[in-house]
Amino acid sequence: MHVDSFLLLKALSQQEKINKDMPKGHRGGKQIDSINGTLPSYQKIQEEEPQKKLPVTFEDKRKANYERGNMELEKRRQALMEQQQREAERKAQKEKEEWERKQRELQEQEWKKQLELEKRLEKQRELERQREEERRKEIERREVIFKLFYSPKKVIIFTKQELERQRRLEWERIRRQELLNQKNREQEEIVRLNSKKKSLHLELEVLNGKHQQIAGRLQDVRLRKQTQKTELEVLDKQCDLEIMEIKQLQQELKELRESYNTQQLALEQLHKIKHDKLKEIEKKRLELIQKKKLEDEAARPEALYAAVNKKPTSTAYPVGEDKMLAVHFDKPGGPENLYVKEVARPHPREGEVLLKVVASALNRADLLQRQGQYSPPPGASSILGLEASGHVAELGPGCQGHWKIGDSAMALLPGGGQAQYVTVPEGLLMPIPEGLSLPQAAAVPEAWLTAFQLLHCVGGVQEGETVLIHAGTGGVGTAAILLTRLLKAVPLVTTSSKENVQMAQRLGAAAGFDYKKEDFAEEALKATQGVGVNVILDCIGGSYWEKNLHCLAADGRWVLYGLMGGADVNGPLLSKLLCKRGSLRASLLRSRDKKYKESLVKTFTEQVLPHFSPGSAVQLQPVVDQIFAMADVQKAHSRMEANKNVGKIILEMP
Ligand SMILES: NC(=O)c1ccc[n+]([C@@H]2O[C@H](COP(=O)([O-])OP(=O)(O)OC[C@H]3O[C@@H](n4cnc5c(N)ncnc54)[C@H](OP(=O)(O)O)[C@@H]3O)[C@@H](O)[C@H]2O)c1
Structure with missing residues (x-):
């Protein structure tokens, strides 16, 4: 094999060996990110953001600011950690490049040494060949001299000696060669061991780097733990504060409840006193009327009675x-x-x-x-x-x-x-x-049974519904206001003056409209935020039909029980009623049969009459306008005809 190709192959095999010995992250080829000597960065688990509540109180705002501050700090900490990680990665990359460079230098040095060694060996082999050549020439020369000067016997002796000498020389040469080879092997071993030492040294450096990284990470974890502990302490303190606040609020609530109860008791006592006083006044008034009547009668000798x-x-x-x-x-x-x-x-x-x-x-x-x-x-x-x-x-x-x-x-x-x-x-x-x-009792049956029947049986008024009561200060109207409240519905009234409106409101009307000065339909729509009223108690009829339908809510009930405003209707009543899906329900109590009336009286006696007695939660009372003696019946009729009455006009019999 040619010397150059032999050296090249050897170098390649050594490189392969070094690569195998190297830690994974330092091998040739593409670097693997996950094992490049740096540790994966700490990724904070993104907690699902809780639904943000709009701050309503100062406390809520303070909490929101605190949470925002925490989030900001967390973001900064994360950015810092990412930067640190990037720096660590850059450092590892640099170290790897440095290691590779050193490795290359080492390989080059080794190649050079190998080359020098080969050259030396080649020179020695050349010298050996030259010496061999010279020996061969010397033997030939001596043979010639022997042939020329010595006898064959001497020649043989010389030849033997010569052969012995040559054998010794050969043995020495082989011995030298072996020693040389051994020396070469030892040198190779030394080179290999040196290289291994260096690679081990490098591995140690890598391990040191890793150790440092782990120590850094551990430090980071410790820091994070410390921060979380501090945060937890802060939260604990905050929680304690909030618990204290809640306790304070509960205490305040308790005090408020107690004071409310006391006030309620005082109010009930006041109501009782008021009721007693009213009774007393009424008694005195009746006594006075009785006295006056007796005086009147005494003054009329032709006494009718x-x-x-x-x-x-x-x-x-x-x-x-x-x-x-x-x-x-x-x-x-x-x-x-x-x-x-x-x-x-x-x-x-x-x-x-x-x-x-x-x-x-x-x-x-x-x-x-x-x-x-x-x-x-x-x-x-x-x-x-x-x-x-x-x-x-x-x-x-x-x-x-x-x-x-x-x-x-x-x-x-x-x-x-x-x-x-x-x-x-x-x-x-x-x-x-x-x-x-x-x-007072005489003012109850007709007006209150009518109002009760209209609201309860005909109109089917439900809790929370709005009821528009026309002629709200009349006998039926005043009863209807109180009964609407008893049904937990909302009464609105129409009447003819500001004083009457105020009187209706004192009785319990949520609002009243002066039909002479304002458009009650528009006002009723305003009062119901454009929805309209659910039920209309209408004793007016003709003159109100259009306004009634204007302010009637969808599916509303228009309960007709009187025609004080006329009986004629001009206009598209039916189409307007249809548009609202309204229902028109008419009722007359007087013409009802005995059975119906008896049943109505029974229900009323059971359900409503108890509320007339003192101490009832919803106190009912008939509104009496004026009491006339039977003899003054003309005056009584005139007063009602002139619409001057607020509540019921009473006739006392002799
Ligand atoms: N269907 C039944 O079963 C039944 C039963 C009882 C009574 N009613 C009828 O219900 C109506 C009221 O009875 P009541 O006992 O309450 O009478 P009331 O005490 O005399 O009250 C009637 C009030 O209606 C108002 N009024 C009169 N004419 C009006 C008109 N043209 N337009 C607007 N408001 C007018 C007047 O007060 P302001 O102007 O101050 O508002 C008047 O004071 C009567 O028509 C009666 O016949 C029907």
Whole structure:
């Protein structure tokens, strides 16, 4: 083999060997990132950002700022770590390049030494050949001399000697050659060991580098642990502070609750005192009225009531006398047609009781009947008066025993209330709630049963719904406001003056609109944020139909129960009603059958009457406008006709 190619092959095999001995990351070829001597950088696990809450209080803002600061610090720390890692990678790369350069230098030095060694060996071999040549020439020369000067025997001796000498020389040459070879091998071994030593040294350096990196990382982890510990401590402190704040707030809440309870108690006491005072005032007022009435009667010698005054006024009313006084009119017309007349006293029929009337309230139906526009239903008394309060004077046959003579009661009537006596089916009588006087009780049956029926049965008002009540300060209107509140719905009213609006609001209306000065439909829409009202209690009719439909909410109920604004409708009522998917529901209480009325009275007695008694959570009370004596019935009718009344007008019977 040629010397150069031999040296090249040897160098290559040595390189291969060195590569094998090297640590993985320092081998030739493309560097592998994950094992290049640097450690993977610490990647903080990105925590899922919690949903950001809008800061609402100072505390929330402080918390948000604190979290933002923490996040900023975390970002900076991460950037610093990434920079450190990049520097470590650069350093490792540089070290690797330095190692490779040194390795190349070592290889070159070794090649040079090998070359020199080969050259030396070649020179020695050349010298050996020259010496051999010279020996051969010397032998030839000597042979020639021997042949010329010595005998064959001598020649043989010389030749033997010569051969011996040559054999010795050959042995020495072989010995020399062996020693040379051994020396070469030893040198090679020394070179190999040196190279191994260097590679081991380099490996040691790499391991040192790694050790330093691990130590750095450990330091980093320790630092991180320390930071987290500090953060945890801060959070702990913060948590403690917040717990303390919560405890303080709880304490404040407790104190507030206690003070609220005390205030509530004081308020209840005030309410009770107010209620007692009102009762006292009402009692005094009634006494005064009674006194005035007696004085008036005493001043009229031709006393209209002479016959009546002769009768005992105790609860044991004498029955069997056939006469009584009643409000009467001979022909339809104005209030001037009214007068008090002695008429036949009615007798209770099957299931009826005779009521000695103390008071009866006036209704619009009475005005219409007087004007000849509203006939009483078949079988009903032609005497005016749809409601009355008084005492049970006689029980008819077949009475169930719910009532006994002398009981105070109030009654829903189809007519006949404005007289000293009236007969009534026992199922239409109601007990008088504690705290109500008889004149006050007379204001309840017609107006309150109407309002209850319209809201509860016809309108189907639900909790939270909005109810627009027309004629909100009338008898039915005032009752409707209070009952709407009892149903936990929202009452809005229309009425004719600012004072009336205020009065309705005192009763419980959420808002009131003066229909003479403002467009109630627009106002109702504003009050309901454009939604409209769910139910309209309408006793006006014709003049309001368009506005009613304008402010009615989708699927709203328009409950018609009176026609004070006329009965005619001009315009697209049906299409507007259809657009709103509205329903028009009409109702009349007077013409309902006995069964319906009895059921209504029963429900009302059970569900509503308890709320008239003092101490009820929602306190109900009828609104009484004015009390007139029976003799002043004309004045009473005139007042109602002029729309001057706020609440009910009461007639007291002699
Ligand atoms: N369907 C039934 O079962 C039934 C039962 C009872 C009563 N009603 C009817 O319900 C209506 C009210 O009865 P009520 O006892 O409450 O009467 P009320 O106490 O006399 O109150 C009626 C009030 O309506 C207002 N009003 C009168 N005419 C008006 C008009 N043209 N436009 C707007 N508002 C007018 C007046 O007050 P402001 O002007 O100050 O608002 C008046 O004070 C009556 O028509 C009555 O016949 C029907």
